[in-house]
Structure formats: structure tokens, C-alpha cells
Amino acid sequence: MAKDQKKQPRPKAETPKGFRDYFGADVTERKQMLDRIAAIYHRHGFDPLETSAVETVEALGKFLPDVDRPNAGVFAWQEEAVPGGGTAGDWLALRYDLTAPLARVAAQFRNDLPSPYRRYAMGPVWRNEKPGPGRFRQFYQCDADTVGSASVAADAEICAMLADALEAVGIDRGDFMVRINNRKVLNGVLEAASVSADQADDVLRTIDKFDKVGREGVLALLTTGRRDDSGAQIDGVGLTAEQAAPVLAFLTSKGEDNAATLANLRAAVGASAIGAEGVDELTQIADMLAAMGVAEDRAVIDPSVVRGLGYYTGPVFEAELTFEILDEKGRKRQFGSVAGGGRYDGLVERFTGQKVPATGVSIGVDRLLAALRAKGLAGETDIGPVVVTVMDRDRMSDYQSMAADLRAAGIRAEVYLGNPKNFGNQLKYADKRGAPVAIIQGGNEAERGVVQVKDLVLGARIAAEATLDEWKSQPAQTEVSRADLVAEVRRILG
Amino acid sequence: MAKDQKKQPRPKAETPKGFRDYFGADVTERKQMLDRIAAIYHRHGFDPLETSAVETVEALGKFLPDVDRPNAGVFAWQEEAVPGGGTAGDWLALRYDLTAPLARVAAQFRNDLPSPYRRYAMGPVWRNEKPGPGRFRQFYQCDADTVGSASVAADAEICAMLADALEAVGIDRGDFMVRINNRKVLNGVLEAASVSADQADDVLRTIDKFDKVGREGVLALLTTGRRDDSGAQIDGVGLTAEQAAPVLAFLTSKGEDNAATLANLRAAVGASAIGAEGVDELTQIADMLAAMGVAEDRAVIDPSVVRGLGYYTGPVFEAELTFEILDEKGRKRQFGSVAGGGRYDGLVERFTGQKVPATGVSIGVDRLLAALRAKGLAGETDIGPVVVTVMDRDRMSDYQSMAADLRAAGIRAEVYLGNPKNFGNQLKYADKRGAPVAIIQGGNEAERGVVQVKDLVLGARIAAEATLDEWKSQPAQTEVSRADLVAEVRRILG
Numbered sequence: 001m002a003k004d005q006k007k008q009p010r011p012k013a014e015t016p017k018g019f020r021d022y023f024g025a026d027v028t029e030r031k032q033m034l035d036r037i038a039a040i041y042h043r044h045g046f047d048p049l050e051t052s053a054v055e056t057v058e059a060l061g062k063f064l065p066d067v068d069r070p071n072a073g074v075f076a077w078q079e080e081a082v083p084g085g086g087t088a089g090d091w092l093a094l095r096y097d098l099t100a101p102l103a104r105v106a107a108q109f110r111n112d113l114p115s116p117y118r119r120y121a122m123g124p125v126w127r128n129e130k131p132g133p134g135r136f137r138q139f140y141q142c143d144a145d146t147v148g149s150a151s152v153a154a155d156a157e158i159c160a161m162l163a164d165a166l167e168a169v170g171i172d173r174g175d176f177m178v179r180i181n182n183r184k185v186l187n188g189v190l191e192a193a194s195v196s197a198d199q200a201d202d203v204l205r206t207i208d209k210f211d212k213v214g215r216e217g218v219l220a221l222l223t224t225g226r227r228d229d230s231g232a233q234i235d236g237v238g239l240t241a242e243q244a245a246p247v248l249a250f251l252t253s254k255g256e257d258n259a260a261t262l263a264n265l266r267a268a269v270g271a272s273a274i275g276a277e278g279v280d281e282l283t284q285i286a287d288m289l290a291a292m293g294v295a296e297d298r299a300v301i302d303p304s305v306v307r308g309l310g311y312y313t314g315p316v317f318e319a320e321l322t323f324e325i326l327d328e329k330g331r332k333r334q335f336g337s338v339a340g341g342g343r344y345d346g347l348v349e350r351f352t353g354q355k356v357p358a359t360g361v362s363i364g365v366d367r368l369l370a371a372l373r374a375k376g377l378a379g380e381t382d383i384g385p386v387v388v389t390v391m392d393r394d395r396m397s398d399y400q401s402m403a404a405d406l407r408a409a410g411i412r413a414e415v416y417l418g419n420p421k422n423f424g425n426q427l428k429y430a431d432k433r434g435a436p437v438a439i440i441q442g443g444n445e446a447e448r449g450v451v452q453v454k455d456l457v458l459g460a461r462i463a464a465e466a467t468l469d470e471w472k473s474q475p476a477q478t479e480v481s482r483a484d485l486v487a488e489v490r491r492i493l494g
Numbered sequence: 495m496a497k498d499q500k501k502q503p504r505p506k507a508e509t510p511k512g513f514r515d516y517f518g519a520d521v522t523e524r525k526q527m528l529d530r531i532a533a534i535y536h537r538h539g540f541d542p543l544e545t546s547a548v549e550t551v552e553a554l555g556k557f558l559p560d561v562d563r564p565n566a567g568v569f570a571w572q573e574e575a576v577p578g579g580g581t582a583g584d585w586l587a588l589r590y591d592l593t594a595p596l597a598r599v600a601a602q603f604r605n606d607l608p609s610p611y612r613r614y615a616m617g618p619v620w621r622n623e624k625p626g627p628g629r630f631r632q633f634y635q636c637d638a639d640t641v642g643s644a645s646v647a648a649d650a651e652i653c654a655m656l657a658d659a660l661e662a663v664g665i666d667r668g669d670f671m672v673r674i675n676n677r678k679v680l681n682g683v684l685e686a687a688s689v690s691a692d693q694a695d696d697v698l699r700t701i702d703k704f705d706k707v708g709r710e711g712v713l714a715l716l717t718t719g720r721r722d723d724s725g726a727q728i729d730g731v732g733l734t735a736e737q738a739a740p741v742l743a744f745l746t747s748k749g750e751d752n753a754a755t756l757a758n759l760r761a762a763v764g765a766s767a768i769g770a771e772g773v774d775e776l777t778q779i780a781d782m783l784a785a786m787g788v789a790e791d792r793a794v795i796d797p798s799v800v801r802g803l804g805y806y807t808g809p810v811f812e813a814e815l816t817f818e819i820l821d822e823k824g825r826k827r828q829f830g831s832v833a834g835g836g837r838y839d840g841l842v843e844r845f846t847g848q849k850v851p852a853t854g855v856s857i858g859v860d861r862l863l864a865a866l867r868a869k870g871l872a873g874e875t876d877i878g879p880v881v882v883t884v885m886d887r888d889r890m891s892d893y894q895s896m897a898a899d900l901r902a903a904g905i906r907a908e909v910y911l912g913n914p915k916n917f918g919n920q921l922k923y924a925d926k927r928g929a930p931v932a933i934i935q936g937g938n939e940a941e942r943g944v945v946q947v948k949d950l951v952l953g954a955r956i957a958a959e960a961t962l963d964e965w966k967s968q969p970a971q972t973e974v975s976r977a978d979l980v981a982e983v984r985r986i987l988g
Contacts, residue, residue: 011552013601013845016586019546021599027542043901045879045908045927048521052513052632053547053588053618054569058505075548075586077571080622092510092569094547105515107507114926116911124547128574138546149911153890157909160898284890291891292898351507385539396647396778397785404654404786407537414539415651417610417643432608433539 018131019138029378030369034122034142036168037363041120041144044161049119051101053126057091059104061350075128075137094126098143099347099360106147106358107351116148122365134366145360147347152281155180155315155343155359156288162319162339162361163298169368170377175323176338179302181316182282183309183342188275189250189268193243202237203247204310210251211306218251219244246270253303258286261301281315312342317361325374335371339363384434386413386489389427390420391442398446402439402485409486411493430456437489441482450479453488512625513632523872524863528616528636530662531857535614535638538655543613545595547620551585553598555844569622569631588620592637593841593854600641600852601845610643616859628860639854641841646775649674649809649837649853650782656813656833656855657792663862664871669817670832672788673796675810676776677803677836682769683744683762687737696731697741698804704745705800712745713738740764747797752780755795775809806836811855819868829865833857878928880907880983883921884914885936892940896933896979903980905987924950931983935976944973947982 015021022030038048057076076093095101098121106117122142131137144161146154159178166176186207190200206221213221220226222244225236239247246268253264262283269275282301289299308316321335341361348356372378386406388399399415406413414433416426430438440452459476480488509515516524532542551570568587575582589595592615600611616636625631638655640648653672660670680701684694700715707715714720716738719730733741740762747758756777763769776795783793802810815829835855842850866872880900882893893909900907908927910920924932934946953970974982 010845010847011555012550013553013598013842014550015546015598015602016548016550016584017581019548021546021603022542022544024541024543027544028536031542042522043904043906045881045906047518048516048525049518050516050521052509052515054510054513054620054632056506056508056510059507061505075571077569087511090510104507104509108509109515114923118908118911126548138548146911151887151890151911153894153909154911157894157911164901288891288894291895293895293902348507351504353504387539393645396645397782400647400651400654400782401785401787408787410537412537412539414612415647417612417640417645417648417651429608 016137018129018136020136029372030140030365033169033369033372033378034140034365037142037165038120038122040161040165040168044118044157044164046118046120046144046161049102049105049121050123051095051098051105051121053094053124054092055095055101055104057093059351060093060095060100061103073128075126096127097125098123098141098362099145102143102145102147103347103351106356107348110348110352116146116154118144118146120144140365142363142365143360145358147358148356149359150357152284152315153288155281155317156285156292158341158359158361159285159299159317160289160292160294162317162341162363163294165363166319166338170372170375171321173298175375176298176319176321178299178317178319179305180282180285180299181301181303181305181309182278182314183312183316184274184278184281184314185265185269185303186250186278186309188270188272188278189246191272192268192270192275193239193246195239195243195247199237199239201310203239206237207247207251207306208310210304215248215252219248222247250303251306254301258296258301261303262286265301265303278314285315307337308340308342311344313345314343315359316340316342319363321371323375325371335374337364338368338371383412383436383493384430386411386437386439387426387430387433387435388413388415388439389423389430390416391423391440392446393420395441395446398441399439402441402451402482405486406489409490411486411489437492439485439489445479449482451482451485453478453480453485453492455492458492510631512623512630514630519872523866524634524859527663527863527866527872528634528859531636531659532614532616534655534659534662538612538651538658540612540614540638540655543596543599543615544617545589545592545599545615547588547618548586549589549595549598551587553845554587554589554594555597567622569620590621591619592617592635592856593639596637596639596641597841597845600850601842604842604846609641610648611641612638613641614638634859636857636859637854639852641852642850643853644851646778646809647782649775649811650779650786652835652853652855653779653793653811654783654786654788656811656835656857657788659857660813660832664866664869665815667792669869670792670813670815672793672811672813673799674776674779674793675795675797675799675803676772676808677806677810678768678772678775678808679759679763679797680744680772680803682764682766682772683740685766686762686764686769687733687740689733689737689741693731693733695804697733700731701741701745701800702804704798709742709746713742716741744797745800748795752790752795755797756780759795759797772808779809801831802834802836805838807839808837809853810834810836813857815865817869819865829868831858832862832865877906877930878924880905880931880933881920881924881927881929882907882909882933883917883924884910885917885934886940887914889935889940892935893933896935896945896976899980900983903984905980905983931986933979933983939973943976945976945979947972947974947979947986949986952986 074093074096076091079088079090081088124138125141126138159180163178195203206218210218221236222239223236223241225234228234249268253261253268255261255264265279286301305316305318307318318337319339320337324332325335327333339361343359345355345357347358388403390399403413403415436457438454438456445451455476462476568590570585570587573582573584573586618632619635620632653674657672689697700712704712715730716733717730717735719728721727743762747755747762749755749758759773780795799810799812812831813833814831818826819829821827833855837853839849839851841852882897884893897907897909930951932948932950939945949970956970
């Protein structure tokens with residue numbers, strides 16, 4: 001035997017590096033959260049779409065067909081010659097997000113889908129990247145997009161829906177804010193400031209640091225440069241102070257309410273037509289949100305939202321949780337962003353040559369779930385099963401009958417199925433299962449037609465706090481007739 | 495432009511061969527079915543487990559490390575050198591079922607998991623096989639297994655749970671049957687018939703054809719052979735008629751009730767100890783099912799269940815739907831099997847060297863869903879949204895307010911977001927969306943504070959059946975005050 005084992009070493013029982021398993025509440029808490037979000041999306045007229053995990057690399061589209069192995073960031077492989085299967089040599093890959101498959105679907109089924117097409121999608125995506133703490137190579141995304149509508153009504157609707165979704169998962173009003181900005185307003189500001197096309201990208205990269213370096217930092221970086229914390233000199237974009245002023249005015253134009261903010265923005269864009277269009281769009285969005293009952297305590301125009309301004313082409317939105325949590329060093333900080341999105345063009349253009357306007361939002365599933373856990377809002381409903389212990393292995397049918405009665409009353413219950421010899425093991429098992437109650441019936445109890453019902457939650461508290469005398473009196477365990485089993489368990493759980 | 499396109503041809507917007515997308519009700523109907531099954535499994539004390547889609551080929555374990563490319567039936571690829579990522583050269587693969595990952599988990603977390611470990615898992619698996627009609631390279635599985643219990647109480651519990659799950663998804667009592675057999679009984683029969691170890695595999699292969707060739711066919715194949723429909727001679731196993739008799743007795747020993755069947759089986763196994771053990775196990779299972787309230791109209795001992803007898807080591811079970819459907823040729827036939835399972839050993843032995851007993855069941859997700867659809871039991875709850883049409887694009891806020899009011903009342907509703915110019919397109923869109931109701935408010939109605947509420951379901955019926963006069967009177971459309979919008983829509987939907 002030992003020799004055989006040397007020849008054929010045992011395989012390692014391990015998840016691949018960067019992958020993980022989800023157990024019990026990991027699964028149910030996420031599922032409950034996503035179900036609540038899906039219900040909101042569905043009620044807004046969004047239809048679910050579930051694409052396959054596997055796409056052709058050609059359709060995913062980030063990779064060049066002439067590269068030997070398209071490995072940059074995705075898990076990809078070449079089709080084998082499977083009789084009747086794929087074409088040998090074709091590259092397949094696991095999807096790296098939910099937007100690329102949406103683009104493929106919107107092109108492939110453009111004659112069949114309603115237009116505009118509202119869809120939501122939830123599921124795992126895969127990235128062939130370096131894993132790290134909290135960073136896995138498979139993780140969940142949750143997206144909602146409207147394809148085929150150029151109207152800002154689509155953007156406003158998604159912002160309202162996002163606010164509804166955050167409330168639906170349990171975030172209190174006042175604990176989150178949907179912030180809305182517009183790339184067109186920034187374009188207008190750049191036009192008003194006579195920023196050249198060459199400099200625009202540098203300006204975008206610079207304002208992306210607004211969150212980190214603040215007003216003065218951005219001013220320095222837009223103009224002559226600054227020293228960073230390490231003392232290194234960072235070159236500036238080379239704008240004049242006069243050019244930088246409207247950019248800063250844009251970033252800091254948030255007023256007391258939407259009306260004030262919009263007035264500030266209108267001033268910042270000056271005579272720019274694209275800028276005026278952007279401010280008009282934000283004005284419409286603000287009006288529509290109000291019409292949908294989403295007041296400024298839930299969604300607000302906020303030009304300091306800069307994330308994604310480089311990628312999106314119109315309205316941009318971000319949802320932040322505003323309550324404080326303790327970070328890993330015990331310092332209070334705001335929880336921060338849990339969702340983002342905006343309007344983008346050219347979703348299906350790669351496939352069809354036609355520009356199709358689209359707008360959408362993506363919720364950071366792991367972050368939002370972490371927030372719910374931090375607030376004690378996840379998994380309240382998941383309790384362990386009532387465990388029916390086994391005192392006499394010849395009477396398994398009796399124990400199974402008890403568990404069946406409990407289940408018929410809607411109570412989660414199971415019979416202990418391990419070796420019943422050591423009763424202590426059964427209680428340890430019940431503890432590991434998070435069982436709130438254990439049921440015990442030995443031969444003596446069976447003869448008398450009774451069962452012992454042990455309140456494990458109360459028992460644990462007594463064990464931790466009670467004196468020996470109190471412990472001995474075992475008030476956490478009651479004897480009831482078999483007929484009263486369900487009622488007694490219900491009383492304890494209630 | 496045309497030239498550019500030639501240089502860089504557009505990618506094809508296509509799913510890879512053998513893969514598919516799920517839209518709308520495809521997703522919600524399956525989800526509803528799986529949610530109901532999960533609720534039953536959870537109530538029985540089973541915990542959800544979600545492993546990653548990707549496993550090491552080593553852990554999946556069907557493949558030899560010395561084969562250049564382990565491509566037999568799975569999608570596999572070699573790890574690239576990702577800094578900090580996996581080890582370059584390691585083979586990864588998509589899981590091909592949910593049992594192999596369970597084996598890996600049971601070994602990897604054996605010190606942390608409760609023992610016995612009851613778990614359910616639902617999710618896609620991938621097969622690199624030839625696709626065909628209704629046969630895809632990604633499909634769903636839904637499994638429940640108990641790992642670490644040798645007790646037949648675990649088998650009985652899974653049979654009872656399976657019956658509960660089928661009722662929970664909507665299959666009426668009387669329309670399904672869980673049938674239970676036992677490999678040990680067959681072993682006992684083979685022993686009683688003095689079938690040699692060499693012949694046992696051939697006998698197993700032969701009785702696997704019982705469903706197809708019936709009693710006489712199996713008798714011929716067990717003894718001297720037979721001619722098949724094409725006239726070809728098929729060799730027999732070479733048993734004597736005396737040896738074959740107990741095997742046939744076993745296959746046909748189903749009596750009027752479990753008691754009669756068990757008596758027949760006890761006779762068939764003669765003096766075999768393993769056979770007696772098998773009959774004892776079935777007797778216990780029958781008793782336990784009765785104790786759990788699962789009578790013989792839902793689960794029954796049935797020795798004609800032969801599928802899986804070669805693979806499983808103890809109890810074997812199968813769930814069949816007994817109602818008739820029309821097949822593709824319009825002939826009535828029983829729907830047949832939708833789930834199967836049984837007891838197996840050595841789940842984690844590959845990893846740890848220890849035999850761990852396990853038992854489980856797998857529901858054929860696509861087949862069960864097809865059955866629900868055939869019976870009109872899937873997707874009753876999925877209706878299209880109320881569509882608020884757009885008569886005046888300057889009043890989008892008004893339309894959004896209507897949709898928001900409907901949603902606040904729990905009614906699925908959306909505003910039309912396409913180009914509103916052609917009103918006919920809006921009604922076509924509503925039709926495509928399966929909208930039950932359309933809301934219309936032009937300038938005239940807005941001034942008067944009213945809306946038109948169009949019952950599209952009634953309208954379609956009238957359009958199909960009514961005379962021109964009836965059609966003109968448009969009884970499917972009513973005018974109500976804006977304040978009564980929600981009540982009127984609710985009345986139509988109710």
C-alpha cells in the first residue's frame with residue numbers, strides 16, 4: 001500500500017490559487033441581497049439575461065487574433081477537435097465582465113430583442129490576474145443596462161432604480177447617496193477654458209486624483225506641477241491659472257441644492273454648446289428624479305464625481321454609502337462607493353458598425369455585501385437547524401418522525417446521522433451547526449411518551465454566566481409530551 | 495470606411511458552438527424552481543455550497559498528469575505565468591459536475607465541516623462534448639448529498655426530501671414516484687445464483703437493458719443470447735436458466751406493496767448474507783419513509799430500478815414523473831426520470847486515503863423544468879410590465895411619475911424610452927414586452943388631468959374576435975383621472 005502511494009501520489013485537495021468556495025451563509029446572504037435587487041430591477045421593467053460563462057475570444061474583443069495566446073487578463077484556451085463540437089483552433093474564454101456579453105447579445109439578437117432593451121444580469125466573472133487579500137480570480141457582478149435609448153430618461157430611471165435597490169437590501173435612507181455628474185459638462189468646461197485636445201486627456205487624468213489630492217493638489221497639477229509626499233516632482237499639465245479656474249469651478253460647484261449646483265455649472269461652462277447640453281441633461285435628470293419621488297436626500301447632482309468621467313460619454317453616476325465603519329486600523333472612515341455607471345456609446349458598434357446608445361450601472365456585489373454585514377443587515381434569517389439527537393439507534397424512525405413534524409411546521413430540522421455512540425459528539429455537532437434547539441428522547445422518555453427539548457441558545461448563555469447551582473437546575477431544558485414537541489420548539493424559537 | 499472594414503473584419507456576434515443564452519422567463523422560471531427546491535433542502539438541514547467554476551485538473555481527478563493535454567470531456571487550459579497568480583504550467587479546468595468539487599471540499603475542509611455534512615449545490619457545469627438538440631456544453635445541475643454517514647437513515651431522508659422537492663415545484667401527488675432499489679440485494683442475488691465475479695459485470699450490463707428489452711430479452715441475454723431488431727446475434731452471458739432465474743426474480747419482484755416486494759426480495763437472495771443486509775436496508779428505508787409521512791403513493795421499493803446499479807454501492811433511487819406527455823411524433827408517453835442518486839463510497843478516498851460513506855441525489859434541472867412547462871406549471875408569475883407611452887417628449891417627468899406610482903404599488907411598470915415619434919412603434923414595443931396594459935396621456939388628457947388606460951390583453955382578444963363596430967367602440971380602453979391610475983390598472987390586472 002505504502003509503495004503504491006509513492007508511485008501514485010495523492011492529489012492535493014485545494015482550490016486553485018485565487019479561487020474560493022462559499023459555504024452556507026456566504027451563499028444565502030449574497031443570494032438574498034441579489035434577489036432583492038433583482039425584484040427592484042424587474043419591477044422597473046428590466047428583464048433578466050443569463051449568458052454562458054464561455055465566449056469566443058473574438059466576441060469578447062479585447063484580444064488580437066494574431067497573438068499566439070490571448071492571455072492578458074482572461075482565462076482562454078483553444079478548442080480541441082471535438083467531433084461535431086467547436087472548430088478546432090478557435091479561442092474560447094471565460095467572460096471577464098457582464099458588459100462584453102451584453103454587447104454580443106445586443107448585436108446577435110438585435111432583430112428579436114425589444115428596443116430599447118432593458119436587462120439585468122448577475123453572476124460570476126473571471127479575471128486571470130494576480131489575486132490578493134479580498135481579490136479573487138472569480139467574483140460576482142450585478143449589472144443593469146438600457147440599450148438603445150439616447151434619452152436621459154434612461155439615465156434618470158437607472159439612478160432612481162439604484163436608490164430603490166439600495167433601500168431594498170436594507171440600507172437606510174440617509175445612509176447612502178447616488179451622485180450624478182456629466183461628462184458633457186466637463187467637455188464644456190474644457191472648451192470654455194480653451195484647453196487643447198492634446199491636453200484634455202491629461203486634464204482628465206488629473207481630475208481623477210481630485211478625491212486624493214484635493215482642490216489645491218489638482219490646481220497645482222493642472223498648472224505647474226507639485227511635489228508628492230515622497231518629495232518627487234510631478235509635472236503639471238501646463239494650463240494657465242486662468243484655464244485651470246473653470247475646471248476647479250466645475251469640480252467644486254456643488255451648491256446647497258440641485259438648483260444652486262446647476263446654476264454654478266451653467267456659469268462654469270460659459271458659452272460652450274456641449275457644456276450647455278450637459279447642464280440641460282442634468283437639469284432634466286434632476287426634474288425626473290423629483291417626479292419619480294427620489295428627492296435630493298437620495299440622489300443629487302454632484303460635479304465632484306470624477307470616477308469614470310474618462311470612460312463615459314454623458315451622465316455618470318456613483319452610489320456611496322455615507323455611514324462610517326472602522327477600517328483595519330480601527331479608524332473611522334466612510335464606507336464609500338458601492339456602485340457606479342453611466343452612459344456609453346458604441347456598445348455593439350464593433351459587431352454591426354452601428355452606434356447604439358446605452359447606459360447602465362454595476363453594483364459591487366462583494367462590497368455591498370460587506371457593508372450589509374458591517375451594519376448587521378445580512379443573514380438575519382439564516383439559523384441552524386433543530387437537531388434531533390439519537391439516543392437509541394433502533395428508533396431512527398421515531399427521530400425522523402420528529403424532524404418531519406418540525407419541518408411540516410416550517411421549522412428547519414434534521415436528525416443526527418453520525419455515529420450516535422458518544423452523545424457529547426452529538427451536542428458538539430449541534431453546536432457546529434448553530435442549532436438553536438436539540439431534541440432528546442431516550443428509552444425512558446419514549447416509554448413515557450415525552451421528549452426533552454434543550455434550548456441551546458439559552459443553555460450557552462447560562463453556561464457562560466450562571467453559577468453551578470443554576471447550571472445544575474438546567475432551566476434551558478424542558479420535558480414535554482411528544483404531541484407538544486412542535487409547539488414547544490416554536491415557543492423557544494419565537 | 496469600406497476599406498477599413500476589409501482590413502479589420504468585424505467580429506461575429508455569436509455564442510460559441512454548444513452554448514446558449516437564457517432570456518427573461520428562461521431565467522426566472524428556472525430560478526423559481528431552484529429556489530423552491532433549495533427551500534426544501536434547507537429545511538432538511540442541508541447547507542448551500544458554491545464552489546468556484548474552476549478546479550485544478552489534479553483535484554477533478556479524471557485525467558492523467560502525463561497526458562499532454564487533458565481534454566477528454568472537460569474544458570482545460572494551462573496556467574500562464576501571472577505574477578503572484580497560479581503556477582505556470584498547472585492545468586486548470588471547468589468543473590464537469592458538482593460531485594467532484596464536493597469531494598475536493600470534503601477533503602480540503604474535513605476538519606472544519608460538520609460531520610456528517612449535508613450540502614446542496616446548484617449551478618452550471620461544463621462538458622467539452624459534442625452538442626446536439628437540447629444538449630449543451632454548459633448546463634445546470636442541482637445536487638444534494640450527505641457525506642460521512644453510513645446510516646440508511648441518510649438515504650431515506652434524501653428520498654423523502656426528493657418527494658417533498660417535487661411537490662414544492664408543483665408536481666401533484668400521484669404524478670411522480672420515487673423508486674428505491676439496492677445494489678446489495680442484487681449482489682445477494684448474484685451470490686445466490688452462483689454467478690462468478692467475472693460474469694458479474696456482464697450481468698450488470700445486461701440488466702441495465704431491462705427497461706429496453708424486457709423480461710424475455712434479459713433472460714435470453716443472461717443465458718444463450720438473442721437476435722436484436724436488426725437481426726444481429728448478441729452473445730449471452732452464459733448463465734444457466736437456473737442461475738438466471740433469481741436475477742429475473744429480483745428484477746420482477748415488485749409486489750402490490752412494499753411488504754410484498756420485500757418478501758419477494760428476501761426469497762430471491764436466499765441464504766446470501768449481503769443480500770439479507772440489502773433487504774434489511776430497504777425494509778428500514780420503507781419504515782423510515784412511513785415515519786416521515788411519505789407513503790407508498792410517493793416513494794416505493796422497486797427492484798426494476800436498474801439505472802446506476804453498476805455505480806452505486808447500496809441504496810439506489812430514481813424519481814419518475816408518471817403523467818403522460820406527447821412526444822415529438824405526437825405519441826403519448828410517460829415523461830420519465832427527472833432525478834436519480836444513491837449511495838457511493840470513496841468520495842474523498844483519492845485525496846485522503848480514507849473511505850467516507852456518502853449518499854446523494856441529482857435533479858435533472860432542464861428535464862424537470864421542461865416537465866413543469868409541459869404541465870403549465872412554470873412561469874405563471876412572469877408578466878410583462880405596464881408600458882407608459884410617450885405622447886409628448888417634453889413631459890417625460892409626468893410619464894415617469896406614473897410609472898413610479900405604479901411601481902410603488904408593487905406593479906411592474908416602465909416608460910417607453912425609444913423614439914416616441916411613431917406611436918404605432920410604441921404599441922408594437924408594448925406587444926413585444928408582453929405588456930398587459932398601456933398608459934396613454936396626450937396634451938389634451940394632461941390638461942384635463944386624465945389618462946387613457948388600455949387593456950392590451952382584452953384588446954387583443956377583441957381584435958381577434960370582435961366585429962368592426964365592437965372594435966370601434968374600444969371597450970378595452972378607459973379614461974380615468976390621473977389620481978385613479980393605479981386603482982384602474984390594479985382592477986385590470988386583478
